[in-house]
Amino acid sequence: MAPGIDPIEFELFKNALFSIADEMALTVHRTTYSAVLKDNMDYSTAFCDAEGRLVAQGLTLPSHLGSIPEALAAVMRRYGDSMAEGDVFVLNDPFEGGMHLPDIFLFQPIYVEGERVAIAATICHHTDVGGRVPGSNASDSTEIYQEGLRIPPLRLYERGRPNETLHALIERNVRVPVKVFGDLRAQLAACTIAERAFRELVARTGVETTRFYMNELLDYAEALTRAALRALPDGEWRFEDHIDDDGVEVGRPIPLKVRVEKRGDRMVVDWTGSSPQVKGAINNTFSYTRSAAYCGVKSILPPNIPNNEGYFRAIEVIAPPGTIANALPPAACAARGLTGFRMVDCLFGALAMMLPDRVGAAGDGGNIGVSIGGWTRERQPFIYVDFTCSAWGGRPFADGCDGNSHMFANMASPSIEVTEAEQPIQITRYEFLPDTMGPGQYRGGAPFCREYRFLEEEGVLQVRSDRRAFLPFGLQGGGAGAPSMNWLVREGRAEPLPSKFCITLRHGDVFRLEVPGGGGWGDPLARDPALVLRDARNGLVSLDAARRDHGVVITPGWTLDAAATGALRAERLAARGPLPSISRERAA
């Protein structure tokens, strides 16, 4: 606490401000039109001070953590001097404050007695912003010009009056204007709620004290972060992983390299050495790379640190321009989610070396994007967007979670019955895949398979998956998880599909998605045989795999054969060499 601060009043102020940011998030949640926002919670809300510094971010999407400062800075550069009450600013251009085109940012300055005191911010992933593929998130675009409508920082409202030109342009350039404008209204509603609640707060606290405490909130988060960092070991750790390819230059691996340096109360997350930017649409903005670093580091810090720029101050993120971690125009970046998820996993690889008893093996690599779109027989547009994932990596203290979203994006899966009622799609299977988890003392999480049967005459299927060539890694002797797979079943025949593709679907086609399995942690022969039996009983591990991977012998009556298990394990232990600390391959 800085001198001169009333610690009680400060705590009360902090509670009030974060409750506004959460109330904004709730407003978007309840009024949105898109499943991407409601089910996937692919949006964020925040509160900034008058200068544009992030003071409080709502509890929504971790992958938006680092995005607001850059976006608002872009607005301030253009409009810092001319901003007025009643203005609302919009942008989505990744090369001027945005992240990828579907993420539309809205900023509304809040005035009290004619003076700007704060800025309310919302980001929403919109269902479609035009471009060559429905859903606007194809991974095989090669220039931003293919990806949709690009909005530089502009006024959506000027002194309360709508910018008709911009509204008309948006309306003509997106496939589902009703949804897009419905969601823009949700963003505006959140800003209205913020303005109302903030003015009430200022009425109680006073303008000067409000400014003072907003500034103090940044110092407070910084102090908490630095105190937590000081308690961690000093040193330098490196980790490397690969994305299979960018979907354009198929089969060409893309290296991700991270160096984590922790000295005293500061941390560096350095991506130097990672791939140059790529042709496919998986390039990150620097802000997205920052989000990945902030998310990974936050997971090893105590839970009470506020989400704001004070937290960011103690963490330096380095990513040379022109790389996949900090792309330059006209790089395509719609599907950059893949790179972000994998950067978090890569960073966890380094943090697992720093804190081997807290951080585990790789999960499935984050969301796989599935978009199915087109026109119905009645010439009505339809777009189905599903971001899904399932498996966590095994941890130093527990198995990886089965059927759980990735740390970087806490998303929900859409209801099958709702999907079938609203889309020309039937889901024909959604269940766990046996024998796909990386074995270990603590096994990787279970992935699932999901089958989509297409019911319209024609449509476009676009998929972004990965982890087929480079598997979810195991740690400390744990094995890697199974690869992802995509299949097209047409007229009864199943054909494999690449990991990233865009194809035309016909009536009756079935797309089958297999999510990769989580990597295992620790020696598989040290796994509690009772857990192996449980998994076998539940059909997640076959009897063969129980013997092969874990040295556990199970009788036909579902009991453990303790003697045979002991003998088999002893035989295995005698025969094998030292275990690798990192496993990137499946055992034969």
Added chain:
Amino acid sequence: MTWRVSADIGGTFTDLVAIGPGGALRTRKVSSSVGDYGRAIVEGLGELFAECGIAPAEVEEVLHATTVASNAILEHKGARTGLITTAGFRDVLEIRTLRMPRLYDLRWEKPAPLVPRHLRLGVTERVNHRGEVETPLDEAEAAAAVEALLAEGVEAIAVCLLHSYANPAHERRIGEIIAARAPGLPVSLSVDVLPEMKEYERSSTTVINSYIGPVLGRYLTALSRDLQGAGLQAPLLLMQSSGGLMPAEEAARLPVHVVESGPAAGVIGVQMLARRIGLANAISFDMGGTTAKAGVIENGTVTRAGEYSVGGGIMVGSRLLSGAGYQLKVPAIDLAEVGAGGGSLIWLDAAGAPQVGPESAGAWPGPVCYGKGNAQPTVTDANVTLGYLNPVALVGGALPIDAAASRAAITEKVAAPLGLSPEEAAHGAHLIAASNMIRAIKAVSSERGRDPRAFALVAFGGNGPLFAAGMARALGMTRVVVPPSAGVFSAVGLLASDVEVHLSRSWRRLARGLDPAALEGAAAALEAEARTRLTAQGFPPGRIAIRRAATLRYQGQSFELQVGFAAGEGPALVEERFGAEHERTYGHRAGAEEPVEFVTLQVVGTGLPERPRMPDRLSPHAVTPAVPARPAYFGKALGWLETAVLPRDALARPVQGPAIIEEYDCTCLVPPGATASLDHFGNIIIDLQGEPSA
């Protein structure tokens, strides 16, 4: 001479209340008998009856709120249950929605499924969302699945097939197959439990119904037997999570409705009070030892949520993060809960900022002043240090306390590190606890577009009346109501409840161009079912009231709003009402051309009593020894003020704050600048319109 009796089981205490002629109110708090909850009820009632001279034959109803069902879920002590699903979908129950309730938590564990995977079996069949059979049920496979589950020794079977709400034929057929092979085995078909779209929520709800059914059934059978053994022949009714009563036999069949019964009862009590004293809008505030809960009465009616989760943990400021606990899609009184109670710990974070909760010292070891070994100060210790709580003993003298220990702990752990006096630190902790609880009140008011200033705050629970006036003032609310027997008010609320049947079904139609006869027909069918059930419970047609409602949304939205409508009111009117509600809740409505969609139809049938359930005035049996005035601390500006300590009766003439009302089961604080009085029902009314004198 007739009495009505209620029993509300909590984790630590079982509260018993009897209401008799002329509004005589008799209460008793007894320790809950864990493992055999019924015993505490029967023994406690015996003592209460003996003390008050009540003959068991004079009791006409026994009303009950119990944690038996929720404990079975939380402790995984339900029946061994099997689940039959559509082939390819047996993991829907376990995959859930993928979402987790906490961000950045590497230690997160998903709750284990109530039915393990090897007891979840798929059968070949498929119905689409229009109810058309695409793949006929493979009966041989279904029979084999049933045999396999029976061979595993399941005690109950749940069946949840895709789109069964649209066509239940396959579920019903599987039900017959089970009945033929295992007559008497409890079976829950999802169409009977929850005929609504969304397979995960329906599966989870149906499985919970199967899982807790045998446990609750055994409990109710034993309790009924024991009550009868004690001479109580009166019917036993259970509180539903929705706030209506349900006969014990019905509860055994649809146990999923009685999972969260205790918290609901308090809000129903507030609804009754609000109607009695002419309050259209009230916020209920129930604060005990570990949590605080807020609910809303609007236009004299409780608000209900369509779903909730058991063991979902505590809502900390935001309800955005779902995924914890076990999902139940049944109507429930809408409550927002925060981890703040008398036992909440006060501590300093790494940056030196004072924090309150969510960790709690619980009932054991409890606050520092209990002298049971806890050294970290709690909210109760702050209230003792401030002079708000009796410095000698609580619970009418039954619980002696060490006020000096409270003050020393506050000094050492909070005040000294912050450079504050002990009373400043304690006052700060009191305010921070209040600000945490204010988030619960906002969650049920301003976050729904309701201005809390238009509501009165009705406070109960052991600690609610201590904080209510300060919180109300911070929110700009001007009136606080503290009901009689506030410390056992949930049990009082049970006595104010009516028998209710809640029915709902998926009904997706565009409002525009909808045939009014189609709406009327569908609503009338639900209504007829509600009437049938209430008639079977002994209510003649003249004593059945029906309310209809629908949930709607703009087509494409994923969240619905509920609006009521009456028989004969058509789709156009309902659509207009939806638009108005959307505007009120979210501050905007879409243009007239925007299509509006019906999502579910709902009917609530109420069995009306022959005469009013509550008397005009409650007369608690209060014996309160005189307590001397003492200094209490009200912040830097006002400092320590000599504060009168009064019994409730003393407010027959209005009293200016500061004042403290001490009662057996709770303490009420009237801050400076406020005026407290008694209304004709026996409520303490705190008027905050006067400005605080600082």
